[in-house]
Amino acid sequence: MNLESVVSEIRKKQSFLCIGLDVDLSKIPAHLLETSSPIFEFNKAIIDATHHLCVAYKPNIAFYEAYGQDGWKGLKQTIDYLNNNYPEIFTIADAKRGDIGNTSRMYAKAFFEDLGFDSITVAPYMGSDSVEPFLEFNEKHTILLALTSNQGAFDFQTKDNTNALLFESVLDTSKTWKNSKQLMYVVGATKAAYFRKIRDIVPNSFLLVPGIGAQGGSLEEVCKYGLNTEVGLLVNSSRAIIYASNDRDFAAQAANKAKALQQRMQEILSTT
Amino acid sequence: MNLESVVSEIRKKQSFLCIGLDVDLSKIPAHLLETSSPIFEFNKAIIDATHHLCVAYKPNIAFYEAYGQDGWKGLKQTIDYLNNNYPEIFTIADAKRGDIGNTSRMYAKAFFEDLGFDSITVAPYMGSDSVEPFLEFNEKHTILLALTSNQGAFDFQTKDNTNALLFESVLDTSKTWKNSKQLMYVVGATKAAYFRKIRDIVPNSFLLVPGIGAQGGSLEEVCKYGLNTEVGLLVNSSRAIIYASNDRDFAAQAANKAKALQQRMQEILSTT
Numbered sequence: 023m024n025l026e027s028v029v030s031e032i033r034k035k036q037s038f039l040c041i042g043l044d045v046d047l048s049k050i051p052a053h054l055l056e057t058s059s060p061i062f063e064f065n066k067a068i069i070d071a072t073h074h075l076c077v078a079y080k081p082n083i084a085f086y087e088a089y090g091q092d093g094w095k096g097l098k099q100t101i102d103y104l105n106n107n108y109p110e111i112f113t114i115a116d117a118k119r120g121d122i123g124n125t126s127r128m129y130a131k132a133f134f135e136d137l138g139f140d141s142i143t144v145a146p147y148m149g150s151d152s153v154e155p156f157l158e159f160n161e162k163h164t165i166l167l168a169l170t171s172n173q174g175a176f177d178f179q180t181k182d183n184t185n186a187l188l189f190e191s192v193l194d195t196s197k198t199w200k201n202s203k204q205l206m207y208v209v210g211a212t213k214a215a216y217f218r219k220i221r222d223i224v225p226n227s228f229l230l231v232p233g234i235g236a237q238g239g240s241l242e243e244v245c246k247y248g249l250n251t252e253v254g255l256l257v258n259s260s261r262a263i264i265y266a267s268n269d270r271d272f273a274a275q276a277a278n279k280a281k282a283l284q285q286r287m288q289e290i291l292s293t294t
Numbered sequence: 295m296n297l298e299s300v301v302s303e304i305r306k307k308q309s310f311l312c313i314g315l316d317v318d319l320s321k322i323p324a325h326l327l328e329t330s331s332p333i334f335e336f337n338k339a340i341i342d343a344t345h346h347l348c349v350a351y352k353p354n355i356a357f358y359e360a361y362g363q364d365g366w367k368g369l370k371q372t373i374d375y376l377n378n379n380y381p382e383i384f385t386i387a388d389a390k391r392g393d394i395g396n397t398s399r400m401y402a403k404a405f406f407e408d409l410g411f412d413s414i415t416v417a418p419y420m421g422s423d424s425v426e427p428f429l430e431f432n433e434k435h436t437i438l439l440a441l442t443s444n445q446g447a448f449d450f451q452t453k454d455n456t457n458a459l460l461f462e463s464v465l466d467t468s469k470t471w472k473n474s475k476q477l478m479y480v481v482g483a484t485k486a487a488y489f490r491k492i493r494d495i496v497p498n499s500f501l502l503v504p505g506i507g508a509q510g511g512s513l514e515e516v517c518k519y520g521l522n523t524e525v526g527l528l529v530n531s532s533r534a535i536i537y538a539s540n541d542r543d544f545a546a547q548a549a550n551k552a553k554a555l556q557q558r559m560q561e562i563l564s565t566t
Contacts, residue, residue: 044397084393084400090408094366120417121356121390122444122509125316128356136362145392147419147439149446167419172394174421177467181456188455195449237394 023140024161025228025252028112031077032253036288039280040078040114040230042260043068043100044085051268061089061096064272066103068264071273073108075280078256080114080230101137112256113140114230118167120145126155134162141165143208143230146192150199157201163228164205168193168220171210171233189216193223206230209248211239211257217247228254235262241283245290253291259283295412296433297500300384301524303349308560310525311552312350312386312502314532315340315372316357323540333361333368336544338375340536343545345380347552350528352386352502373409384528385412386502390439392417398427406434413437415480415502418464422471429473435500436477440465440492443482443505461488465495478502481520483511483529489519500526507534513555517562525563531555 032038043065047055050064057063069079081100086093104113119129119142126144133142134156141163144153156164169179169189179189186194196205209220211233220229229248233239234257241257248255263283267275304310317333326332341351353372358365376385391401391414398416405414406428413435416425428436441451441461451461458466468477481492483505492501501520505511506529513529520527531551539547 046400082393082397082400084391084397084404087404088400088408090370090404091363091366094363098362116393118393118417118420119356119390121354121388122442122504125354125356128318128354128360132356132359132362136360145390145417145419147417147450148390148442148444149449149451151444151446152442153446170394170420170424172420172423174423174425177421178419178455178460178463179421181460181463183450183455183460184453188450188453188460191450191453232394 023112027110028077029252031110035074035077035284036291037075037077037284038253038255038257038287039076039283040080040256040258041068041072041076041263041280042080042082042116042258043264044082044260045096046085047089049265049268051270051272053270059096059099061086061093062099062103065100067273068276069104069108071277072263072280073111075277075284078112078114079104080116080258082260083115083117098137101139105138114165115139115142118143118145120148120152122148123151123155126152130156130159134159141206143167146196153196154200157199157204162204165230166192166196166205166207168207169209169213169216171212171237171239175210175213190219190223193220197224208232211244212237214240214243214247217244221247221250225250226252226254228256230256230258232258235259241286242290245294249294295384299382300349303382304525307346307349307556308563309347309349309556310527310529310559311348311555312352312528312530313340313344313348313535313552314352314354314388314530315536316354316532317368318357319361321537321540323542323544325542331368331371333358333365334371334375337368337372339545340548341376341380343549344535344552345383347549347556350384350386351376352388352530354532355387355389370409373411377410386437387411387414390415390417392420392424394420395423395427398424402428402431406431413478415439418468425468426472429471429476434476437502438464438468438477438479440479441481441485441488443484443509443511447482447485462491462495465492469496480504483513483516484509486512486515486519489516493519493522497522498524498526500528502528502530504530507531513558514562517566521566
């Protein structure tokens with residue numbers, strides 16, 4: 023998918039919401055556990071109830087791997103369902119991969135070709151040749167970890183690295199990589215104070231912003247410094263939406279939560 | 295598995311060889327493709343032919359994910375076969391994971407509990423709370439990327455980070471994390487010049503060393519600075535061993551390559 027389509031979908035829906043699909047069988051409604059594919063049935067219900075309120079879905083791959091082959095099957099069913107029924111939706115494999123070149127190439131093949139995701143999150147620690155294999159795929163996007171939403175981000179990411187903070191070096195250096203215009207960046211909402219600096223380095227890139235909702239970041243703060251002329255933000259919420267209820271009305275309750283966020287986004291878009 | 299058992303196995307076999315199981319269906323002998331589980335049949339043959347020459351196996355998870363559910367099934371069959379038939383062997387999931395706490399916990403569950411690996415490789419970029427969930431598992435080991443074997447390692451890992459190179463900060467900081475004695479480190483053989491400095495920071499830790507073989511690092515150089523009184527090294531070779539031949543004699547040829555490395559290791563152990 024090209025990013026113009028994402029922007030046009032954002033304008034149409036007045037939403038830059040990404041919904042994180044972190045399926046935990048201990049948290050989903052009990053009646054779904056009796057179906058042949060509880061992971062997929064849960065996601066399908068959430069997707070059908072919320073697709074008009076968001077522009078992206080982000081399955082968190084750990085939650086699928088934790089269920090082995092069944093998890094992988096549920097992941098495949100979910101991405102197929104999205105691609106077949108809602109091709110206008112941008113899909114993100116939240117996998118945080120990154121390895122030597124021939125291995126990154128296998129991950130890229132797995133997520134872009136076999137599963138059919140539009141994008142994947144990738145860790146920068148191993149440098150250019152660990153990321154470039156992902157960038158070789160046309161109309162696929164690589165979302166590089168820059169400044170993450172967790173407390174551990176302060177261990178290395180914000181340390182002074184050859185006269186720039188490490189995450190600034192990551193942003194800056196990554197711009198020199200081949201096909202770098204297919205890069206997007208993960209920037210945690212819990213670090214809103216850094217957004218201005220980030221926009222100085224990557225004014226035009228899309229940022230995937232986790233950390234509002236359960237992790238406590240502020241949507242308004244993020245938008246104040248993060249929005250650009252093409253919107254340039256995908257703001258994610260996972261647990262606060264998908265686990266709004268664990269009763270039979272879970273999908274409707276998830277839609278209510280998503281709607282509330284979409285309305286705040288519409289308000290923000292109308293005043294900027 | 296505790297590390298005393300690994301050390302005792304190294305002494306017994308006079309080998310600190312780890313064999314990387316990077317199964318690529320385009321490279322394995324054609325006759326295996328007709329079996330019901332080519333990935334497992336390939337690994338089983340390699341394992342049966344080489345287990346007496348090595349102390350660890352390291353499936354590279356990307357190569358399994360690239361084959362979707364079949365790949366995951368082959369991975370599960372492989373680790374079950376190892377645990378059931380060769381419980382003295384140390385197993386490494388080369389996965390390079392790392393995410394916010396609740397997600398790292400799911401990855402730890404997937405690889406340590408469901409699959410039953412002894413250890414997993416983890417990327418440090420997201421800091422303490424992305425690694426500590428892996429360290430909570432008793433007798434399981436977390437192998438943190440420190441200095442990797444690829445060219446991209448020079449993009450960030452060797453940059454000056456608050457008065458230390460980034461990989462030195464990673465080594466140093468990680469020692470303060472909870473249960474840090476369950477940490478091991480990835481240090482690429484292609485960066486042998488740094489080994490002395492690394493041993494100053496983590497004199498007693500086990501180092502997993504990729505990069506000899508196809509990537510060109512020197513076993514002797516690595517041992518010169520990397521060995522400690524408990525050996526403290528697991529040296530990996532993948533492609534150079536498992537793809538020694540793609541004919542019906544592939545397992546015997548792999549054993550020949552492994553034997554040659556084991557003999558160089560025995561020689562090194564006898565003279566240090």
